[in-house]
Each structure stands twice: as structure tokens, then as C-alpha cells.
Amino acid sequence: xxxxxxxxxxxxxxxxxxxxxxxxxxxxxxxxxxxxxxxxxxxxxxxxxxxxxxxxxxxxxxxxxxxxxxxxxxxxxxxxxxxxxxxxxxxxxxxxxxxxxxxxxxxxxxxxxxxxxxxxxxxxxxxxxxxxxxxxxxxxxxxxxxxxxxxxxxxxxxxxxxxxxxxxxxxxxxxxxxxxxxxxxxxxxxxxxxxxxxxxxxxxxxxxxxxxxxxxxxxxxxxxxxxxxxxxxxxxxxxxxxxxxxxxxxxxxxxxxxxxxxxxxxxxxxxxxxxxxxxxxxxxxxxxxxxxxxxxxxxxxxxxxxxxxxxxxxxxxxxxxxxxxxxxxxxxxxxxxxxxxxxxxxxxxxxxxxxxxxxxxxxxxxxxxxxxxxxxxxxxxxxxxxxxxxxxxxxxxxxxxxxxxxxxxxxxxxxxxxxxxxxxxxxxxxxxxxxx
Amino acid sequence: xxxxxxxxxxxxxxxxxxxxxxxxxxxxxxxxxxxxxxxxxxxxxxxxxxxxxxxxxxxxxxxxxxxxxxxxxxxxxxxxxxxxxxxxxxxxxxxxxxxxxxxxxxxxxxxxxxxxxxxxxxxxxxxxxxxxxxxxxxxxxxxxxxxxxxxxxxxxxxxxxxxxxxxxxxxxxxxxxxxxxxxxxxxxxxxxxxxxxxxxxxxxxxxxxxxxxxxxxxxxxxxxxxxxxxxxxxxxxxxxxxxxxxxxxxxxxxxxxxxxxxxxxxxxxxxxxxxxxxxxxxxxxxxxxxxxxxxxxxxxxxxxxxxxxxxxxxxxxxxxxxxxxxxxxxxxxxxxxxxxxxxxxxxxxxxxxxxxxxxxxxxxxxxxxxxxxxxxxxxxxxxxxxxxxxxxxxxxxxxxxxxxxxxxxxxxxxxxxxxxxxxxx
Numbered sequence: 001x002x003x004x005x006x007x008x009x010x011x012x013x014x015x016x017x018x019x020x021x022x023x024x025x026x027x028x029x030x031x032x033x034x035x036x037x038x039x040x041x042x043x044x045x046x047x048x049x050x051x052x053x054x055x056x057x058x059x060x061x062x063x064x065x066x067x068x069x070x071x072x073x074x075x076x077x078x079x080x081x082x083x084x085x086x087x088x089x090x091x092x093x094x095x096x097x098x099x100x101x102x103x104x105x106x107x108x109x110x111x112x113x114x115x116x117x118x119x120x121x122x123x124x125x126x127x128x129x130x131x132x133x134x135x136x137x138x139x140x141x142x143x144x145x146x147x148x149x150x151x152x153x154x155x156x157x158x159x160x161x162x163x164x165x166x167x168x169x170x171x172x173x174x175x176x177x178x179x180x181x182x183x184x185x186x187x188x189x190x191x192x193x194x195x196x197x198x199x200x201x202x203x204x205x206x207x208x209x210x211x212x213x214x215x216x217x218x219x220x221x222x223x224x225x226x227x228x229x230x231x232x233x234x235x236x237x238x239x240x241x242x243x244x245x246x247x248x249x250x251x252x253x254x255x256x257x258x259x260x261x262x263x264x265x266x267x268x269x270x271x272x273x274x275x276x277x278x279x280x281x282x283x284x285x286x287x288x289x290x291x292x293x294x295x296x297x298x299x300x301x302x303x304x305x306x307x308x309x310x311x312x313x314x315x316x317x318x319x320x321x322x323x324x325x326x327x328x329x330x331x332x333x334x335x336x337x338x339x340x341x342x343x344x345x346x347x348x349x350x351x352x353x354x355x356x357x358x359x360x361x362x363x364x365x366x367x368x369x370x371x372x373x374x375x376x377x378x379x380x381x382x383x384x385x386x387x388x389x390x391x392x393x394x395x396x397x398x399x400x401x402x403x404x405x406x407x408x409x410x411x412x413x414x415x416x417x418x419x420x421x422x423x424x425x426x427x428x429x430x431x432x433x434x435x436x
Numbered sequence: 437x438x439x440x441x442x443x444x445x446x447x448x449x450x451x452x453x454x455x456x457x458x459x460x461x462x463x464x465x466x467x468x469x470x471x472x473x474x475x476x477x478x479x480x481x482x483x484x485x486x487x488x489x490x491x492x493x494x495x496x497x498x499x500x501x502x503x504x505x506x507x508x509x510x511x512x513x514x515x516x517x518x519x520x521x522x523x524x525x526x527x528x529x530x531x532x533x534x535x536x537x538x539x540x541x542x543x544x545x546x547x548x549x550x551x552x553x554x555x556x557x558x559x560x561x562x563x564x565x566x567x568x569x570x571x572x573x574x575x576x577x578x579x580x581x582x583x584x585x586x587x588x589x590x591x592x593x594x595x596x597x598x599x600x601x602x603x604x605x606x607x608x609x610x611x612x613x614x615x616x617x618x619x620x621x622x623x624x625x626x627x628x629x630x631x632x633x634x635x636x637x638x639x640x641x642x643x644x645x646x647x648x649x650x651x652x653x654x655x656x657x658x659x660x661x662x663x664x665x666x667x668x669x670x671x672x673x674x675x676x677x678x679x680x681x682x683x684x685x686x687x688x689x690x691x692x693x694x695x696x697x698x699x700x701x702x703x704x705x706x707x708x709x710x711x712x713x714x715x716x717x718x719x720x721x722x723x724x725x726x727x728x729x730x731x732x733x734x735x736x737x738x739x740x741x742x743x744x745x746x747x748x749x750x751x752x753x754x755x756x757x758x759x760x761x762x763x764x765x766x767x768x769x770x771x772x773x774x775x776x777x778x779x780x781x782x783x784x785x786x787x788x789x790x791x792x793x794x795x796x797x798x799x800x801x802x803x804x805x806x807x808x809x810x811x812x813x814x815x816x817x818x819x820x821x822x823x824x825x826x827x828x829x830x831x832x833x834x835x836x837x838x839x840x841x842x843x844x845x846x847x848x849x850x851x852x853x854x855x856x857x858x859x860x861x
Contacts, residue, residue, distance in 0.1 A: 034558035041557045048559045184455060186464065261465040265472060275842035276835045277799035283817065284835075287827045291486045292479050372575040379805055386577065402589075406582055410574045417573035 065090030072397035096408050106228015106383050119153040122146045159217035160208045172196030185344040224302035228383035237371040240309040248317030273315035286380040324359035364424040368417045385409045498824045505819050507810045520820045527815030535798040541737035546744025553749045571742035580806045584731035591616040594718045611711050620712035623723040626651050627706035658701050662694035728809040740797045751786035784856050788849050795845045
């Protein structure tokens with residue numbers, strides 16, 4: 001007889017978990033959850049997939065039959081005809097193969113291509129410590145010097161010009177430091193700026209010619225009208241953003257100022273500039289700038305455009321930085337005041353470092369917009385990528401080419417702007433998480 | 437020490453202008469004012485000097501001189517004998533037309549894509565993301581040029597509609613013809629117009645039909661009155677619901693007050709649809725929407741739509757998930773949760789950047805230059821300058837127009853912000 005209470009079998013170890021059913025794992029689960037979760041989704045997914053397949057089916061032959069090696073559009077079509085295809089059955093990417101250097105560099109002398117490339121590398125190197133906070137802060141000195149080197153590499157001429165420009169800034173900085181021992185900080189800043197200006201107005205050209213006489217440091221000069229393509233877009237965009245930052249900071253501070261006159265001047269400037277489209281400002285630079293300058297002065301159109309775009313960008317940057325200033329907790333301002341810091345000390349050491357840091361993502365977004373807007377210079381006759389494309393279309397060899405050029409330009413813009421947008425998003429998330 | 441300085445009459449010293457905070461603000465402003473005034477004076481002197489060197493003066497009288505050029509799209513009456521001012525007005529109307537059309541289309545596209553972007557369907561979600569990124573990362577000018585080229589290349593010429601073996605055909609029951617020159621859509625005409633009659637040829641012989649501003653004003657007035665009454669009905673229903681808990685019959689009444697008077701007026705005016713038809717090598721009658729307008733409109737709305745989609749997505753995501761959960765816990769149905777809980781809160785985040793996107797759309801419409809659309813920059817800031825040589829005056833007026841437009845839109849944003857601000861402390 002068995003003991004009635006005792007069960008016949010007792011499991012002493014836990015069973016291993018059964019594998020989940022096929023429909024609840026891996027790719028099947030993913031498809032069910034993300035593509036076919038409801039009848040509506042099933043219909044939508046199939047419609048979209050059908051449309052995508054149709055588009056791919058339509059475009060694929062054009063891309064796959066593309067001709068990459070040819071001298072002209074006619075040659076391209078001959079090659080296509082030789083393989084039994086009509087003139088529009090295949091793309092003619094040979095135009096990009098043939099003219100990529102013009103799309104990238106415009107009419108910059110081809111033996112000097114290393115200069116814009118090196119300038120770009122230097123600029124990116126200078127940008128790195130600003131964009132990535134983990135790099136050592138001492139690299140910021142390099143960031144300050146990089147724009148001068150880029151200027152020299154792009155336009156050429158005497159290296160003493162950018163060196164003298166740096167010298168002027170150093171003189172102004174030293175003057176501020178020395179003067180602030182005796183004067184209030186506002187007066188010291190004004191004095192320093194005045195001394196710097198005096199150097200630029202009086203001593204600059206004589207210093208350059210003097211130094212050039214003792215120790216010549218010249219490379220071949222390149223006129224701005226030879227700039228073109230993406231290099232021109234990058235030159236205008238990057239110089240405008242670099243030059244507009246200090247101006248934008250000053251405007252933002254002025255707009256937040258307690259002094260009504262200064263505040264209202266800043267507001268009027270910012271609103272007028274932002275209220276009128278860039279294209280109108282560019283036409284102003286082309287048609288009207290000569291009216292505003294003393295009779296007889298005239299200078300390079302590229303330079304005029306850079307000045308105009310800088311002023312334009314400064315107004316937008318000022319609004320972005322104003323947002324950063326407004327986002328700072330009030331305690332930061334009050335803390336700085338209670339430490340007895342003067343306005344400029346507080347701004348320089350407490351307010352701006354924090355405000356600028358939280359504005360970087362928005363500044364990057366402004367820059368994306370600005371870089372895209374540089375395409376508008378084609379309307380006043382500069383050879384930006386679209387202008388170069390039109391010039392290429394006007395040549396006898398490539399007359400009638402269209403989609404290939406614009407696809408190429410669009411793709412390049414997309415890659416650059418998309419990368420920047422991703423960076424800005426990444427930074428935004430990082431700043432939101434931590435307080436570092 | 438302090439007692440001593442207080443008792444003796446304070447003597448003003450020149451240094452106080454800088455070191456005493458009571459005077460320093462004034463000193464700085466006086467200096468700044470001096471600098472600003474002298475730079476304005478410098479600019480003014482330069483302008484005066486340059487103008488006299490060129491033998492010109494500053495004079496707006498050119499606005500009343502005959503323009504002498506034609507404009508291919510006009511919303512108000514215009515011919516080349518009319519003045520430059522009138523031409524500028526035609527340009528302004530064209531700018532406003534494409535801006536308003538663009539804002540409407542961009543809002544629809546943006547809201548639609550923004551909601552798709554939040555879809556749990558992966559393919560839809562990705563597709564929306566690709567659209568948004570593609571349009572945000574490529575310059576608008578490139579899109580305008582590209583879309584214009586697609587319209588020119590892909591659409592049939594009017595002659596393709598001809599003959600027995602026509603390669604193209606009209607859409608929507610033969611009422612709309614989309615050609616490489618532009619789109620021909622039906623227009624409304626009135627047989628019983630109150631603003632005079634205009635002879636118009638329609639397909640089956642000659643029929644007397646006309647349309648005038650007065651007719652449209654009448655219809656618009658009826659619509660306006662209808663919607664005001666409908667709004668009043670809603671307010672009344674809301675009031676009664678909050679007092680008694682019973683909501684009176686509203687929607688059918690609202691539809692009635694809007695539709696019935698408008699329909700009556702349309703019937704009274706004898707509104708008929710005039711369809712475009714093929715005449716010779718081109719289409720006649722109907723309303724002709726030029727390819728330039730079509731391309732600009734499409735590009736502007738697709739480009740701005742991508743930005744609006746991100747705003748809509750961000751706005752909906754900004755509403756705390758707890759709000760949704762709480763609403764569901766209260767027993768509200770999902771559509772009501774969206775309509776009563778999520779959207780009103782999301783709107784506060786969405787509306788201000790939405791309006792500022794409208795503003796940038798209006799400013800971007802100046803890229804009309806790329807497709808030859810006759811906006812205000814093309815008339816006042818283009819041909820008028822070339823014909824009169826008055827670039828200073830014309831550019832100033834052009835800038836002023838855009839400035840007034842943006843200040844108007846900006847004040848709408850400010851008004852909205854102030855009215856919808858969360859009341860804190």
C-alpha cells in the first residue's frame with residue numbers, strides 16, 4: 001500500500017523556459033508589431049511598399065544604365081545607343097566625372113586646390129574643440145587662429161595681412177588689460193577697442209608693407225571672382241557665421257540691456273534685418289551698397305555679399321543667443337551681482353559661457369539654414385553650385401543636361417546639412433541630460 | 437565718514453559721470469546716441485553725395501508714371517498703360533496669393549506628415565522621416581528649380597490632348613487639364629451677375645456669363661455671416677450645456693445657417709461652372725494656373741510642410757504621457773482624448789513656431805525669381821527698377837512691404853502667446 005498523501009512524483013528542479021512561439025520572436029514579431037499591427041496598417045504598408053517598388057522599378061534602369069565615361073552629352077547618348085538604349089533610358093553621370101572640380105571649386109586654379117582643402121581641414125580642426133566638450137580647452141587658442149589661416153590660404157597674398165589682423169586684436173586685448181588697472185571696465189573696453197581701431201586704420205597697411213619688405217611671406221593671390229561651387233558656398237556661409245557670432249552676441253546683450261537707447265537700437269536692427277528676405281538684402285548689396293559708402297569706393301561683390309550675409313546672420317544669431325540668455329536661471333545673474341562683479345566681468349565669466357553653451361544646437365541649426373541660403377547668391381551673378389551647374393549647362397558639350405547635375409548638388413547639400421542636423425540633435429540630447 | 441559726506445553738500449565731480457551708477461547709464465547713452473546719430477548723418481551724407489554725383493534725386497513720383505510692361509498673372513485689373521504703383525500692387529497680390537496658398541497647403545502636409553511620423557507602422561514612419569529630412573536638408577531654391585523641371589518634363593503639352601489618338605487626357609470628368617504650361621481648372625461664372633455682363637465663349641456656342649468682384653463680395657458676406665451665426669450657436673450650446681447638462685441641437689443648425697443663404701445667393705446670381713476646353717493648340721476658358729505659380733506653390737508648401745511636420749510632432753510629443761493616461765482612466769474614448777486633452781495642450785506649443793514658419797514661407801516666396809513668377813520683387817523690385825533706374829526708392833518700398841508683413845505676422849504670434857500663456861503665480 002502506498003501512503004495516500006504522498007504524491008507519486010515530485011519535480012525537484014525548475015523546468016527550463018520554453019522557446020516563445022515563432023510569431024512572438026525575432027523578425028516575425030517585428031513585422032507583426034511594426035508593419036501589420038492592424039488592418040489599416042496592413043493596407044498602408046502594402047500601399048507604400050507597392051509605391052516604393054514602382055518608383056524603384058521606374059528609376060532603376062536610369063541609374064543602372066548610367067554612363068560614367070564620356071566627353072559630352074552627345075557622346076553619352078552614342079554610348080547608350082550602342083547598347084540599344086534611347087537617349088533618356090540612362091543617366092549621363094559622366095558630366096559629374098568631367099566637371100566635379102568645377103562644382104566643388106568653381107574656377108579656382110586647379111594647381112592650388114590643396115589650399116581650400118587645407119583651409120577646410122584647419123577650419124574643422126578649429127571647430128572641434130568648440131563642438132566637442134571633451135577635448136582639452138587649450139585647443140581653443142587654435143580655434144581662434146584657424147579663421148585667419150583659412151583667410152590667408154583661400155585668398156593668398158601676404159601672410160602679414162592676417163598676422164597684422166591678429167596683432168591688432170592682441171594690441172586691443174592688452175590695452176584693455178592694462179587700462180582696466182586704472183579705469184572702470186566699460187571705459188577700459190572702449191579704450192581698448194579705440195586703440196585697436198587706431199592700429200587698424202593707421203598702422204595696418206604700413207606695418208604690412210614694412211614687414212613684407214623685411215621678410216616676404218607671400219603666396220599666389222586668388223581673386224574672389226574665381227571662387228565658385230561648394231567652396232564659395234562654404235566660404236560665404238562659414239565666414240558669415242564666424243563673423244556674425246561676435247556681432248550677434250553684442251546685439252543680444254544690447255537687446256537685453258537696461259539702457260533704453262541701446263536696447264531700442266538693437267531691437268530695430270534685429271527686426272528690420274529679420275523682416276526682409278535675404279534675397280532683397282543681396283540685391284541691396286548689389287545695387288545700393290555704393291550709395292551708402294563714400295563716393296568713389298567700390299569693392300568686390302563677394303566681399304559685399306559676405307558683409308551682407310554676416311549682418312543678416314548676426315540678427316538671427318542674436319535672437320538665438322537671446323534665447324540662451326533668457327534660459328539662464330535668474331540666480332546666475334543675481335549671484336554674479338552679489339559677488340560684486342562688474343557687468344562685463346559677470347557677462348564674460350558667468351553669463352556668456354553658460355548661455356553660449358546652451359545655444360550651440362540652435363546656432364548649428366541657424367548655420368544649416370544659412371548654408372542652404374548661400375544658394376541665393378546665384379541671383380546676383382556669383383557662381384555658387386547652382387550657378388556653376390547653369391554655366392556647365394551652357395557649354396556646348398553639356399547643353400541639355402539637367403537631372404544629373406542637380407541630383408549631385410542636392411545630394412551634397414543633403415549630406416552636409418543632414419550631418420550637421422544630426423550633430424545638433426545629439427548635442428541637444430546631451431545638454432538636456434547632463435549639467436556638465 | 438558716511439555721516440560727514442552726507443552732511444556736506446555733495447559736489448558734482450566730472451568723474452561721477454563714469455563711476456557713479458546714477459549718471460553712468462546716461463553718459464553711455466549720450467555717447468552711444470552721438471555715435472549712432474553721426475553714423476546716420478554719415479550715411480545720409482554719402483547717399484546725398486552719391487545721388488547728386490549720379491544726377492538723381494529721391495522721389496517717389498515714378499510710382500504714378502505709366503509702367504509700360506505687362507504682367508502675366510494679375511488678380512486685379514492691370515495693363516501696361518497703368519502706373520508703376522499699380523504694377524507693384526499686382527505684384528503684392530501675387531506674393532500674397534502664393535503665400536496664402538502655400539500656408540494652407542503646407543499646414544495640411546505638415547499636420548498629415550507630423551501625425552504619420554508618430555505612427556507605429558515602421559514603413560510609414562520611415563517614409564515620413566525621409567520626406568522631412570530630404571526637404572529640410574536641401575536648399576529651397578534647388579527644390580523650386582527641380583520641381584519646375586519635373587513639371588516641364590513630365591507633363592503633356594496642350595497639343596498632346598488633341599486628336600483621336602490623344603496621348604493625354606483631362607482629369608476629374610474632363611474638367612481639369614494639367615499641362616506643361618500649367619493647369620486649367622473650371623471657374624465659376626454668373627449668368628445673373630450684379631456687376632455687369634461679360635461675354636464668354638463656352639464649348640457649345642456663345643453663352644452670356646460673367647463674374648465680377650461684387651458677386652464674390654456678396655457670397656463672401658453670406659459665408660461670413662453664416663459662420664458668425666454658427667459660432668454664436670456653438671457658444672450658446674456650450675453655455676446651455678454647462679448650465680443644464682443638456683446640449684441642444686447644434687451641428688445641423690450650424691450647417692444650415694452657413695449653407696442655405698450661400699446656396700440661395702448662388703442660385704440668385706445664376707452661378708455656373710465654366711470648364712476649360714481645347715481650342716486650337718491650347719486650352720481656352722476656365723482659370724489658368726501658370727506653371728510658375730504651380731511649381732513655386734508646390735515647392736514652398738512641401739519645403740515648409742517638412743518643417744511644420746517636425747513642429748507638429750514635437751508639439752504632440754511635448755504633452756506629458758500622464759495626461760493621456762489620466763484621460764483614458766477617466767473613460768474618455770481615444771478620439772476624444774486626442775481632441776479634448778492632447779491637441780489643446782499641443783496647440784500651445786505648435787502655434788507660435790507654426791506662424792513663424794508662415795512668415796518664412798512668405799519671405800521665401802521671393803524665390804519666385806527662379807521660375808519667373810511675377811511677385812512683388814519681380815515687378816517693383818525688378819522691372820520697375822530696370823525701367824526707371826530708381827533702385828533706392830524701389831528697394832526701400834520693397835523692404836518696407838516685407839517688413840510690414842513680418843511685423844503684422846509677428847504681432848499675431850505675440851498676441852497668441854499672451855492669450856494662451858499658462859498663468860503662473
